[in-house]
Amino acid sequence: MFENIINSVSKYITLTEEEETVFTDLLERREVPKKTVMLREGEVCQFEGYIIKGCVRIYYLNENGFEVTLSFAIEDWWVSDIASFHERKPSAFFIEALEDTEMLVLTPHAKEELLLSVPKFERVFRILVQRNLSSVQDRLVKTISKTATERYLEFVERYPTIPLRVPQYFIASYLGVSPEFVSTIRKRLTAKKEE
Amino acid sequence: MFENIINSVSKYITLTEEEETVFTDLLERREVPKKTVMLREGEVCQFEGYIIKGCVRIYYLNENGFEVTLSFAIEDWWVSDIASFHERKPSAFFIEALEDTEMLVLTPHAKEELLLSVPKFERVFRILVQRNLSSVQDRLVKTISKTATERYLEFVERYPTIPLRVPQYFIASYLGVSPEFVSTIRKRLTAKKEE
């Protein structure tokens, strides 16, 4: 149960056996059925979750009532609204399970305790935030400077399993185009392949 | 000279006089003439700079040779490519002074020393990264779900002084539209006002 999370953390720091135990004892296993909304706009995010199995998405509801999917997360990824979690402030986002999902969760209290007893973890979480920042920056740049078709191709190349797991209109809301246009893109691409 | 930076840091942590001295002794004052490129794509970012006076922009050169402005920074803002700075990896960005600029700079070495001797600063920098993340997320969502006119209006409302200081085509490259279209937007808006 803890194998993957330990491997994942061990990419950044080396843990003694005791430290591993401190860590895993602070984790809480949570089962989240499909379609559960784990965090709603306006709520304070009470978890930082590592996905063992399943798939979730983080999205934002804009003033026209449109959903913009910020990211998907699958096995071995962390999900949370870190800003809300840390500053104890209301979130601007929703987090929803797209499949029955199993997570290992750190509560704010548990994370605090973890950082106090094994300060090395500061590094892990700092790196996670930074990677998150890099990936959002990257997406912003690409959203500004690439066509929807290019963004679609990059998305399926980078996350090949996600389009097989989630409805197409979620991908549209991630790419920032209408669901109909994703259809059009796919049609064009298969037409090209068959040439 | 250190008044503003101390005030800014003091929003997040409280410093004793000795701690203040440790901090300010580690800062290096740097004068950067207009048009200087302080960081180039492929270089490792060697600074985290607090702007005392002036204006810079961070931009990215996409594969078509187009510049996308990620952000502007003026007085009392920090500038850096944090990912590059911390991971000691080549940056994807350029950082350029748009005016003669005065900064207080932390080198990687100085920052390390600062965090070692005054660990409270961890908090400051964590919050800065998180705020940065939030603001990029916010921009991404708005880039996806708002029209150029709406984004332009939000930009001038949020950063009223910047359009007065930098050429309009930089704002175009920030908003993700052509410079001509910024003209069109402005024309439409002044036409409306005069009604």
Add this chain to the structure above:
DNA sequence: CCCATCCATTGAACTAGATTAAGAAATATA
């Protein structure tokens, strides 16, 4: 197994914004 619901596709009409090219302002330089 049937019905309901949810999801994807298609096409037609439309619009935001790009591109190109030219000229007009503004700013810097001598």
Add this chain to the structure above:
DNA sequence: TATATTTCTTAATCTAGTTCAATGGATGGG
């Protein structure tokens, strides 16, 4: 002051992507 360079504006044309509406598969629940 004149001139060169940089920046901004305008207008015509073109295209990526939207919106709307209709149709057709899937999928799941009773």
